[in-house]
Amino acid sequence: MSPGETARPVRPRPRLRTLAITTGLIAFTVFAGNEVGFDASTSWEMWTNPLWGMFWPIPWDWVLDRSNVLDPLVETFQIAILASLIGCGLALPISFAMSRLTTPNRPTYLVCRSVMNVVRAVPDLFWAKLLVTAVGIGAFAGTWALSIFSLAVMVKLFSETVDNADPRPLEAARASGSRHLPAVRTGVLPTVLPEYVAYALYVFELNIRASIVLGLVGAGGIGRVIEAQRQFFRFDRVLGILLLVFVIVLIIEQFSVALRKRLV
Amino acid sequence: MTTTRTPAMAPRPSPPTGVARRRILLALLLVIGAAWSLTGLDITLARVLGAPSDAWVIFRQLWPPDIDKALDRGVVGKVFESVYIAWVGTIIGAVISLPLAFLAATNVAPRWIRIPVRQMFNAIRAVPELIVAVIFIPITGLGPWAGTLAIGLHSVGTLGKWATEAIEGIDTGPVEAVEATGGRWVSGMRWGVLPQIMPIVASFWLFRFEINVRASAVLGMIGAGGVGAELVSQLMFRNFGTVGAVLGITVLVVLTIDTLSAAVRRRIIAGVARTSGPDTDGDRNAEALRDLTGLRR
Amino acid sequence: MQPHGNSASPSLRADQTQFYDTGVLPGAPVSWRLPYVIPGPDYYPARVIRFEDVSVTYRGGVQALRGLDLTIEDGEFVVIVGLSGAGKSTLLRALNGLVPATDGSITVGGVEVVGASAAELRALRAQIGMIFQTFNLVNRTSVLNNVLMGRLGSVPAWRSTIGLWPADDRERAMQALERVGIVEKAYVRAANLSGGQQQRVGIARALVQEPSVMLADEPVASLDPVTSRQVMGDLRRINRDLGITTIVNLHYLDLAREFGSRLIGLRDGELVFDGNIADVDDDTFMEIYGRAIGDDDLVGTGDDPT
Numbered sequence: 001m002s003p004g005e006t007a008r009p010v011r012p013r014p015r016l017r018t019l020a021i022t023t024g025l026i027a028f029t030v031f032a033g034n035e036v037g038f039d040a041s042t043s044w045e046m047w048t049n050p051l052w053g054m055f056w057p058i059p060w061d062w063v064l065d066r067s068n069v070l071d072p073l074v075e076t077f078q079i080a081i082l083a084s085l086i087g088c089g090l091a092l093p094i095s096f097a098m099s100r101l102t103t104p105n106r107p108t109y110l111v112c113r114s115v116m117n118v119v120r121a122v123p124d125l126f127w128a129k130l131l132v133t134a135v136g137i138g139a140f141a142g143t144w145a146l147s148i149f150s151l152a153v154m155v156k157l158f159s160e161t162v163d164n165a166d167p168r169p170l171e172a173a174r175a176s177g178s179r180h181l182p183a184v185r186t187g188v189l190p191t192v193l194p195e196y197v198a199y200a201l202y203v204f205e206l207n208i209r210a211s212i213v214l215g216l217v218g219a220g221g222i223g224r225v226i227e228a229q230r231q232f233f234r235f236d237r238v239l240g241i242l243l244l245v246f247v248i249v250l251i252i253e254q255f256s257v258a259l260r261k262r263l264v
Numbered sequence: 265m266t267t268t269r270t271p272a273m274a275p276r277p278s279p280p281t282g283v284a285r286r287r288i289l290l291a292l293l294l295v296i297g298a299a300w301s302l303t304g305l306d307i308t309l310a311r312v313l314g315a316p317s318d319a320w321v322i323f324r325q326l327w328p329p330d331i332d333k334a335l336d337r338g339v340v341g342k343v344f345e346s347v348y349i350a351w352v353g354t355i356i357g358a359v360i361s362l363p364l365a366f367l368a369a370t371n372v373a374p375r376w377i378r379i380p381v382r383q384m385f386n387a388i389r390a391v392p393e394l395i396v397a398v399i400f401i402p403i404t405g406l407g408p409w410a411g412t413l414a415i416g417l418h419s420v421g422t423l424g425k426w427a428t429e430a431i432e433g434i435d436t437g438p439v440e441a442v443e444a445t446g447g448r449w450v451s452g453m454r455w456g457v458l459p460q461i462m463p464i465v466a467s468f469w470l471f472r473f474e475i476n477v478r479a480s481a482v483l484g485m486i487g488a489g490g491v492g493a494e495l496v497s498q499l500m501f502r503n504f505g506t507v508g509a510v511l512g513i514t515v516l517v518v519l520t521i522d523t524l525s526a527a528v529r530r531r532i533i534a535g536v537a538r539t540s541g542p543d544t545d546g547d548r549n550a551e552a553l554r555d556l557t558g559l560r561r
Numbered sequence: 562m563q564p565h566g567n568s569a570s571p572s573l574r575a576d577q578t579q580f581y582d583t584g585v586l587p588g589a590p591v592s593w594r595l596p597y598v599i600p601g602p603d604y605y606p607a608r609v610i611r612f613e614d615v616s617v618t619y620r621g622g623v624q625a626l627r628g629l630d631l632t633i634e635d636g637e638f639v640v641i642v643g644l645s646g647a648g649k650s651t652l653l654r655a656l657n658g659l660v661p662a663t664d665g666s667i668t669v670g671g672v673e674v675v676g677a678s679a680a681e682l683r684a685l686r687a688q689i690g691m692i693f694q695t696f697n698l699v700n701r702t703s704v705l706n707n708v709l710m711g712r713l714g715s716v717p718a719w720r721s722t723i724g725l726w727p728a729d730d731r732e733r734a735m736q737a738l739e740r741v742g743i744v745e746k747a748y749v750r751a752a753n754l755s756g757g758q759q760q761r762v763g764i765a766r767a768l769v770q771e772p773s774v775m776l777a778d779e780p781v782a783s784l785d786p787v788t789s790r791q792v793m794g795d796l797r798r799i800n801r802d803l804g805i806t807t808i809v810n811l812h813y814l815d816l817a818r819e820f821g822s823r824l825i826g827l828r829d830g831e832l833v834f835d836g837n838i839a840d841v842d843d844d845t846f847m848e849i850y851g852r853a854i855g856d857d858d859l860v861g862t863g864d865d866p867t
Binding site for chain 2: 685686689693697699706715763766
Binding site: 079 | 298301315403409486
């Protein structure tokens with residue numbers, strides 16, 4: 001093969017479709033930026049806004065006071081724990097019902113799947129607000145909302161695991177004349193249980209974070225305190241609460257992540 | 265066979281005790297956790313039993329949705345405002361997180377910079393968008409810009425973490441090749457790493473956009489722009505028909521965006537699988553994405 | 562950098578400007594420019610490579626090279642053989658500083674590699690091409706972009722980062738592709754090439770650096786016998802045509818015999834053979850490998866079924 005034998009190729013032009021998509025995306029971004037009030041000239045001014053001074057100094061005496069912050073914070077974690085237990089507990093049977101592998105019959109499968117898709121499409125705090133309206137302001141509504149939210153997430157994660165489980169043990173159990181439920185119990189459950197526990201811990205981590213903001217819409221916990229202080233313009237207190245919460249959440253998460261790593 | 269053989273009399277093992285003990289411990293822990301939580305939350309049996317009917321009273325009124333009233337109040341525009349917030353927020357997050365991810369990846373960044381950047385990603389991820397918005401609202405005032413900033417900042421955490429993982433999954437051969445030609449670190453990242461991760465990172469951005477659409481809908485509830493504010497005010501006035509319409513339109517838009525975006529992501533992943541060379545493990549990234557897309561956060 | 566032993570040799574950078582016209586408008590199409598010609602043998606300054614008592618110890622205590630002494634003259638074609646783990650790869654990587662030598666001195670054309678600063682290393686590496694066993698191409702980008710990556714040591718980082726390659730460098734890349742005979746694939750994605758073609762892109766990427774030294778680390782280990790011979794032939798031809806000092810790590814002894822002129826044998830990080838390939842017989846290989854020669858050590862002809 002001697003050099004220069006073949007002709008150099010012509011540089012391919014960018015395809016029209018690529019150009020159109022790029023232009024479209026840029027145009028949409030500019031338009032959307034305009035709509036949300038992005039303004040290059042003022043977006044830097046906000047960082048020098050004197051109102052930042054309202055966040056400082058942090059009144060640690062107030063923040064670390066038991067009735068002001070710590071009690072609602074405990075309530076927050078109680079909501080998260082209870083909601084995780086309820087959500088993950090309910091998720092176990094529902095996941096089995098909406099997995100192709102283990103569903104008892106087709107109608108159950110379809111109903112579970114479509115209901116869960118709709119439930120998940122509604123943002124979590126919309127649920128909280130609806131339930132606050134229905135059952136009244138407070139932690140009860142929050143627990144309920146968070147339970148629904150964890151159920152939706154857990155079912156999504158876990159049913160996929162069940163879908164991908166090894167079908168052969170189930171077949172073997174059925175071949176031995178087992179009824180549906182015991183067959184699933186002995187043939188599938190043991191193989192997916194470790195992942196179930198791992199996902200449950202993951203959902204718990206999500207719930208810890210989500211429970212903090214529940215109170216912003218009246219569903220109990222520390223968010224209620226943040227909302228109140230925010231309306232009194234006590235941003236120093238807000239920042240203090242947030243820093244405290246942040247540290248505690250990180251600690252809880254470290255525990256949960258460590259536990260998850262050991263289990264999987 | 266005519267004769268039965270007596271089996272060798274090996275001692276039967278006793279069931280292991282450790283497992284049973286661990287199970288009991290776990291069950292005990294869960295029960296105690298539940299009991300402790302119940303006592304703190306002022307949950308009585310009467311309330312639990314009454315709740316479903318209370319909720320049903322409200323939920324029943326969501327149907328039929330009062331579409332006309334919702335359209336009159338410009339709910340569609342509000343939903344789209346949420347989409348714009350999510351889009352611009354995602355772009356802010358993408359633009360900031362991508363360069364930072366190069367500083368956080370184990371295989372291309374030195375230790376002294378990697379640790380702080382990683383910790384920063386973790387710290388940002390730990391703060392929900394709503395909380396970020398609570399901090400920004402006093403500065404920027406109520407409105408979509410506060411929500412956009414909140415979404416953008418929070419996205420830096422997750423997008424940065426995902427991009428870091430994508431970089432850690434690359435074939436480092438090309439980076440070594442750039443090093444061997446006397447190129448700078450930046451050149452190694454631009455020509456050795458970026459082409460490898462770009463498709464996967466783009467699909468991460470899309471995935472984050474899907475999540476951000478939901479998040480920005482919620483942000484309106486505290487006044488950071490978008491459809492959430494409408495939901496709150498209609499609930500306050502107990503116009504449940506309109507609430508039903510707001511929910512319906514939101515869910516429709518959310519699901520449409522999810523479907524479209526998921527289709528684009530699938531195409532990107534298919535492209536990645538196609539162009540991964542025979543002796544690289546670029547598919548590992550595609551796998552990572554498949555794992556990741558199961559999670560909401 | 563340390564002063565050059567033979568100070569008559571001018572700096573490479575200054576020389577390069579003679580070979581292409583930089584007076585045309587920046588960004589002008591390549592066709593407007595004077596044809597750029599890959600410089601011939603006379604162009605390259607004498608680059609003697611010297612290893613003096615070089616040792617490399619990896620973190621964790623593995624000693625890959627032990628007190629190596631070696632001189633390679635300008636324009637030589639050297640084949641290094643040895644078992645895997647004998648230190649072949651370390652030797653090449655110590656030469657361009659990818660693996661820092663823990664002891665001793667390595668000089669390329671009088672320039673010290675051991676202990677050089679990052680900037681000095683970059684300048685040195687820009688003049689040393691490297692070819693890899695696994696090609697190390699970016700699969701998802703075009704062949705031309707892959708070849709242009711060879712210019713990263715010379716083009717300012719901001720220019721290459723935004724993809725604003727100088728027209729001269731594009732021309733260099735095209736000519737390098739022509740030299741290895743795959744210019745028609747310039748705009749094809751690297752992933753769509755066969756193994757042999759990919760390694761040619763790897764060679765073109767090294768060539769486009771206009772190196773005075775070419776290092777090839779097991780360049781044919783991932784290729785079939787026929788392609789292996791073609792690639793080795795390419796390397797040999799480039800060495801003869803351009804006079805680029807070439808050092809090739811090889812595992813296959815028959816290829817070493819076919820293409821090498823000087824053979825270096827490494828065993829456990831020590832130099833155990835250094836001589837002309839004509840003087841080498843099976844006993845020499847047995848001494849280098851420390852065992853009998855098996856089929857695995859030969860690439861074969863490619864047409865026998867084993």
